[in-house]
Amino acid sequence: IAVTLYLERRRAYAKKDEELNFGQFARMPTRFPFQKLRECTEGFNKKLGEGGFGSVYEGKLGEERVAVKRLEGARQGMKEFLAEVETIGSIEHINLVRLIGFCAEKSQRLLVYEYMPRGSLDRWIHYRHNNAPLDWCTRCRIILDIAKGMCYLHEGCRRKIAHLDIKPQNILLDENFNAKVADFGLSKLIDRDQSKVMTMMRGTPGYMAPEWLTSQITEKVDVYSFGVVVMELISGRKNIDNSLPEESSHLINLFRGKARDNQLSDLIDKHSQDMLSHQEQVIEMMKLGMWCLLNDGGQRPSMSTVIKVLEGGMSIETTI
Incomplete structure (x- = not known):
């Protein structure tokens, strides 16, 4: 019974996340499908580094090289994650790494940053x-x-x-x-x-x-x-x-x-x-x-x- 209730609750949260209206977040950067980011990183093949919240991979979107951070163990709901992305996306400074876009599909949370060659x-x-x-x-x-x-x-x-x-x-x-x-x-x-x-x-x-x-x-x-x-x-x-x-x-x-x-x-x-x-x-x-x-x-x-x-x-x- 406990397992059934747990799975039902997860499905309910997932459905709620999928129904979330992205329009309510006014200043969002580009949203990418997970499959596109998988392809642009060649299946998350070339790791640039890793930290406490996930690993970073090199990718290419068109002619632009990018760094894709795949968050692991994300405890946030979709709404909290999107609110955070909106905040980061609204910040621009020459000495801060620029956020280009993001992905939020089911349990997948990814951030796409400008690539820093050194x-x-x-x-x-x-x-x-x-x-x-x-x-x-x-x-x-x-x-x-x-x-x-x-x-x-x-x-x-x-x-x-x-x-x-x-x-x-x-x-x-x-x-x-x-x-x-x-x-x-x-x-x-x-x-x-x-x-x-x-x-x-x-x-x-x-x-x-x-x-x-x-x-x-x-x-x-x-x-x-x-x-x-x-x-x-x-x-x-x-x-x-x-x-x-x-x-x-x-x-x-x-x-x-x-x-x-x-x-x-x-x-x-x-x-x-x-x-x-x-x-x-x-x-x-x-x-x-x-x-x-x-x-x-x-x-x-x-x-x-x-x-x-x-x-x-x-x-x-x-x-x-």
Whole structure:
């Protein structure tokens, strides 16, 4: 009896989803049939990467290369998913990966994004592909691009959007190494009159701010994660690397110790002679990272303040 009732209820929900009027969602991106996305990815054959919510595949729609994210274990109903797609589809910024379209058929949930030919930032800073090290100028530009994308989510939208999973795997690069923030679709919307929101713990260990333990968060959890990414970009290593001795395995703990001992130069990426030749500027960037990594979220800078520091309009010393 229980199984029968469960199956009947699933059928009822599925029917309700199918009858949903797409016209009620005014600003939807293109809706693709599942079969078309299966064909354009050649049966989901070429995987570009995977994350907590699903895998991403390379595809081609006409002459345009795309990245198709197939969501797995989606717990949302159709209406909630479409409302989320409408929100993502209405957001446009040069430093955010553009949503081209979506698919919602029965249990299938897919998102179609612009293709970023250089892939994710982690492959360029963790040296997994024997790539040449990025020069200091390129790293500075990437940090500024990330800050601008995050600032738009936090301050430029009608409702603040907390990304909740800022990490190198969610920063994508175009052919000119311009950076764009990806995967902001499964984020938390915060009304402008809210100071904090309650939410289930989510994100990636090593990038999560201390206040996650209270489940009361603000967009400042993203600022903490940004600080971790800055340190990874500068040092050329993972935040947590268990292949290293225990005292060196956690980058942020190591960074705080080096800051106390006035030895920050020890953490500059040794793969790059260009980084070492800009030591003074690199250490200033580390200090910005330190500000973003403060345990008290209220003392961390906003992303608009971070941009001012990066563009030379404000110094860190006069603010902390």
